Every structure is written in structure tokens, then in C-alpha cells.
Amino acid sequence: MSSNHYPVVILGAGVTGLTLAHYLNKNEIQFKVIEKNDRPGGVVHTQTEKGFVFESGPNSGIISHPEVVALFDDLGDTIKVEKGNDLVKIRYVLKNGQWHALPHSAKSAITTPLFTLKDKFRILGEPFRKKGENPDETLAELVKRRMGNSFLDYAIDPFILGIYAGDPAQLVTRYAMPKLYNLEQNYGSFIGGARKKAKEPKSELEKRTDRSVFSIEGGLSQLTTALLNSAGPGHFQFGANDVEVEATDKGYQVSYTIDGNKESITADKIVTTFGSVGLKETLPFIDKQQMLHLTNLKYARVAEVSLGFDKWQGRALDGFGGLIPHKEKRDLLGVLFMSSLFKGRAPEGGALLTIFMGGIRNEALCDLNDEDLMQVLKKEFIDLMEVPEFNPSMIKIKRYSHAIPQYGANTGERYSAIDHVQKQYPGLIIAGNLRDGIGMADRIKQATLIANELTK
Numbered sequence: 001m002s003s004n005h006y007p008v009v010i011l012g013a014g015v016t017g018l019t020l021a022h023y024l025n026k027n028e029i030q031f032k033v034i035e036k037n038d039r040p041g042g043v044v045h046t047q048t049e050k051g052f053v054f055e056s057g058p059n060s061g062i063i064s065h066p067e068v069v070a071l072f073d074d075l076g077d078t079i080k081v082e083k084g085n086d087l088v089k090i091r092y093v094l095k096n097g098q099w100h101a102l103p104h105s106a107k108s109a110i111t112t113p114l115f116t117l118k119d120k121f122r123i124l125g126e127p128f129r130k131k132g133e134n135p136d137e138t139l140a141e142l143v144k145r146r147m148g149n150s151f152l153d154y155a156i157d158p159f160i161l162g163i164y165a166g167d168p169a170q171l172v173t174r175y176a177m178p179k180l181y182n183l184e185q186n187y188g189s190f191i192g193g194a195r196k197k198a199k200e201p202k203s204e205l206e207k208r209t210d211r212s213v214f215s216i217e218g219g220l221s222q223l224t225t226a227l228l229n230s231a232g233p234g235h236f237q238f239g240a241n242d243v244e245v246e247a248t249d250k251g252y253q254v255s256y257t258i259d260g261n262k263e264s265i266t267a268d269k270i271v272t273t274f275g276s277v278g279l280k281e282t283l284p285f286i287d288k289q290q291m292l293h294l295t296n297l298k299y300a301r302v303a304e305v306s307l308g309f310d311k312w313q314g315r316a317l318d319g320f321g322g323l324i325p326h327k328e329k330r331d332l333l334g335v336l337f338m339s340s341l342f343k344g345r346a347p348e349g350g351a352l353l354t355i356f357m358g359g360i361r362n363e364a365l366c367d368l369n370d371e372d373l374m375q376v377l378k379k380e381f382i383d384l385m386e387v388p389e390f391n392p393s394m395i396k397i398k399r400y401s402h403a404i405p406q407y408g409a410n411t412g413e414r415y416s417a418i419d420h421v422q423k424q425y426p427g428l429i430i431a432g433n434l435r436d437g438i439g440m441a442d443r444i445k446q447a448t449l450i451a452n453e454l455t456k
């Protein structure tokens with residue numbers, strides 16, 4: 001084998017590429033990772049300034065798949081997984097300008113002002129309602145049908161804003177929330193299904209898959225650094241520009257430039273991990289029509305603002321944070337109380353908050369310059385967070401033009417195109433967040449399953 005040939009080449013060193021690289025290294029499969037950026041992690045990026053430790057991408061993940069538990073076990077002492085404290089259970093939702101905690105007990109579900117009396121009675125009938133028959137039903141349609149409008153507006157809508165920065169009327173349930181879809185399809189009801197599922201026998205890993213909110217001590221970049229180290233930094237090429245793959249009769253050739261110099265390697269198998277953005281330029285040999293299906297995926301634009309306060313004087317930060325339903329017509333999507341959940345994020349007595357703006361229904365906000373964006377934020381923030389004055393000592397703004405993919409009506413076509421292209425070009429694996437879920441846990445699961453396939 002030539003020194004420029006690899007059984008597997010991974011494109012991208014975000015959570016997906018790093019997890020895959022970790023398992024390939026563990027299973028002694030030769031590979032190379034080509035990464036455009038000059039650092040690992042992709043959108044995961046923890047930074048430190050003025051005593052604040054803040055994230056400019058994801059803020060926390062959920063232990064929602066056994067593959068996450070297995071990966072953390074594998075990484076052992078190289079990371080200190082930090083589960084959010086009890087406050088994560090308290091999530092505020094804004095209604096008529098007031099924050100209300102989302103109910104998490106039968107009693108609070110009866111007394112909450114978030115839902116109408118009619119819908120509270122309606123929910124009692126949820127287990128007896130007929131199963132949906134439209135496999136492409138949107139989340140909004142499904143929730144209205146089973147639970148009522150007020151649950152859609154004040155539970156699901158803010159929840160979807162928090163995860164997708166999206167619109168439940170545009171997301172197809174079976175792709176965007178497959179667990180919810182399967183509860184209805186397999187058990188006939190969300191409530192009854194969740195109860196039955198809880199009683200099913202579970203493996204040890206499944207038992208530890210407790211849906212805890214997690215970060216890593218010191219921030220999420222500790223996870224991506226640990227993955228880089230366990231995968232072996234020598235397997236990585238950072239700062240690769242103009243990455244382009246060519247299908248040859250022997251496999252694939254990957255060419256790229258490093259500091260203006262052209263380099264190329266060959267591979268039996270190629271795994272793309274960067275979703276659909278840039279796929280067309282990277283895989284120019286793919287048929288135009290198929291490429292259109294792979295890339296006509298809408299991503300929500302998001303502006304993420306980290307605010308550090310040396311001395312917090314606002315409302316109690318006694319929860320995970322607050323989400324703001326679209327109906328409330330505000331300019332913020334939500335506020336996360338990061339320093340209340342995880343250790344060492346702000347100096348003693350201070351606070352670190354993360355604010356999200358924009359999203360699928362308010363994207364124009366992302367076009368504002370920093371000054372105008374902060375003016376909009378400040379006005380809302382003073383009111384919502386009850387601060388006497390807006391005096392953060394640290395402000396960091398990060399804009400994402402392609403933050404979160406929206407699994408909408410064209411998802412089925414995209415999945416078919418992925419199957420088609422992968423069959424047409426054996427050894428090509430199209431991965432990343434254009435399929436299989438959008439959260440870090442989904443990325444870890446996808447990469448683990450691909451690694452299992454590649455090590456068979």
C-alpha cells in the first residue's frame with residue numbers, strides 16, 4: 001500500500017468525524033481525517049475570557065442513546081462528564097410576558113397557566129386517541145391532533161425552538177422527532193407508550209441512557225480534544241482547502257490544498273461528515289439531480305450571544321433557562337442559565353448566559369450588525385431577565401448561516417438519494433447532520449454505527 005493510500009478517509013473533524021476516528025483507531029483500521037478548519041470540533045467550540053467559560057456552538061448535550069454512554073466509558077478519565085444539576089428539570093416558558101415553569105408533575109400540569117383548561121381535559125383522552133395515518137405528518141399537525149393547540153403553542157413550539165430553532169409546522173415528525181413518532185405508531189399513544197417503554201427490559205447501557213443533560217468539565221471542547229487524542233492527532237490533516245473527491249476505478253482520490261500547495265491521497269472508502277453544505281463542491285462527480293436532493297436541505301440561521309456578568313442582579317437563575325414561544329412575538333428564542341447548571345462557567349457571584357436569536361421564523365435578525373443586534377437584545381433582556389441595567393463585562397456574538405438542519409417535507413427524497421448514491425458509488429458514505437438527527441448524541445450514534453460497519 002502506498003503511503004498516500006488509506007482504507008478510510010473521513011472528511012470533517014466535528015463530533016461525527018472525531019467519534020468515527022476514535023473507533024477506527026481503537027479497531028486498528030488505517031484512516032486519515034481531512035479537516036477544512038485549523039482545529040478539531042466543528043461547531044463545538046469552548047472559549048475562555050475574563051473568567052467566563054462559554055460555548056459558541058452547542059451548550060450541552062443529552063445522554064439519549066446508549067452509544068453516548070459507551071463513548072464516554074471508552075474515553076475514561078480523559079474527560080470528566082458533568083451532568084447538569086437538578087435545576088435542568090426546571091424550564092421556563094414565556095406566556096403573556098411572564099415566565100412559567102413547564103409542568104413536570106401531575107399537580108403542576110393541572111395548575112399551570114400555560115395550557116387551556118380544555119386542553120388539560122383533552123390530554124386525559126390522549127391514550128385513547130386514534131393513531132395517525134399520514135407518515136409525513138408535521139409535528140404541529142400531530143400535536144394538535146393528539147394534545148391540542150395550547151400544548152403546541154406553549155410546550156412543543158418552544159421545545160422545537162430550543163432544539164431546531166425551527167417551526168413545528170415545517171418539521172416532519174418521523175424524521176425530526178422519530179422517538180415521538182414511534183411512540184404513537186408502536187404503542188398508540190405518547191403517554192401510554194412512554195409508560196410501556198419504561199417497563200421494557202433494558203441492557204446495562206440502555207439503563208444508563210437516562211436523558212441527562214451533559215457537558216464536560218471545562219466545556220465541550222474537552223470532549224473533542226479527548227477524541228482527537230484518542231484517535232491519534234497524527235491521523236489528522238487540518239487547514240485543508242478546496243477539498244475535492246474524485247471517483248476512480250480503484251476507489252477515490254481526495255485532493256486539497258495546504259498553504260496553497262496541492263496534495264492528494266487515495267482511499268477505498270470516503271465518509272463525508274459535514275452535512276449538506278459544501279457537498280456539491282466536494283463530490284462533483286455525483287449526478288446533478290441526486291445532488292439537488294442531497295443539498296436542498298434548509299438550515300436555520302442563528303445568532304448565539306454569550307453574556308458574562310461579574311455580578312448578577314437580575315431574576316433568579318433557578319433553572320435550565322427560558323424559552324420564548326413564537327406566539328409571544330419576541331426577538332429572543334431563549335436564554336440558557338449556563339452558570340447555574342455547570343461548574344466554573346462564571347466568577348463567583350457572576351453569571352454566564354447564552355442567548356439564541358434568529359431561527360427559521362426570524363432569520364433577518366442574523367443580518368443585523370453587532371451593534372444593532374445588541375440593541376434588540378438589550379431591550380428584551382432588561383425586561384425578561386429583570387436586570388436594573390445591562391452591564392455585561394463579556395459579550396460574544398457568533399452567527400451561524402447553517403446552524404440546524406430542518407428535517408422537513410423533502411427529507412424522504414434526501415434519504416432515498418443518499419441510498420441511491422451510496423449504492424452507485426460503493427465505499428462512499430454520506431453522513432453528518434443531513435440524516436439521522438441533529439444533536440451531538442445523534443452524531444455520536446451515527447458515527448458509532450458507521451464505525452461498526454467499517455470494522456466488520
Ligand SMILES: Cc1cc2nc3c(=O)[nH]c(=O)nc-3n(C[C@H](O)[C@H](O)[C@H](O)COP(=O)(O)OP(=O)(O)OC[C@H]3O[C@@H](n4cnc5c(N)ncnc54)[C@H](O)[C@@H]3O)c2cc1C
Nearest residue numbers: 012014015016036042043057058059060243274438439440
Ligand atoms: C448554534 C448551535 C447550537 C447547538 N446546540 C446544540 C445543543 O444544545 N445540543 C446538541 O446536542 N446539539 C446542538 N447543536 C448541534 C450539534 O452541535 C451538532 O449536531 C454537532 O456538533 C455536529 O457535529 P458534526 O461533526 O456532525 O458537524 P460539524 O460540527 O459541522 O463538523 C463538520 C466539520 O467538517 C468540516 N468540513 C466542512 N466541509 C468540509 C470539507 N469539504 N472537507 C473537509 N472538512 C470539511 C468543518 O470545518 C467541520 O469541522 C447545536 C449546533 C449549533 C450550530
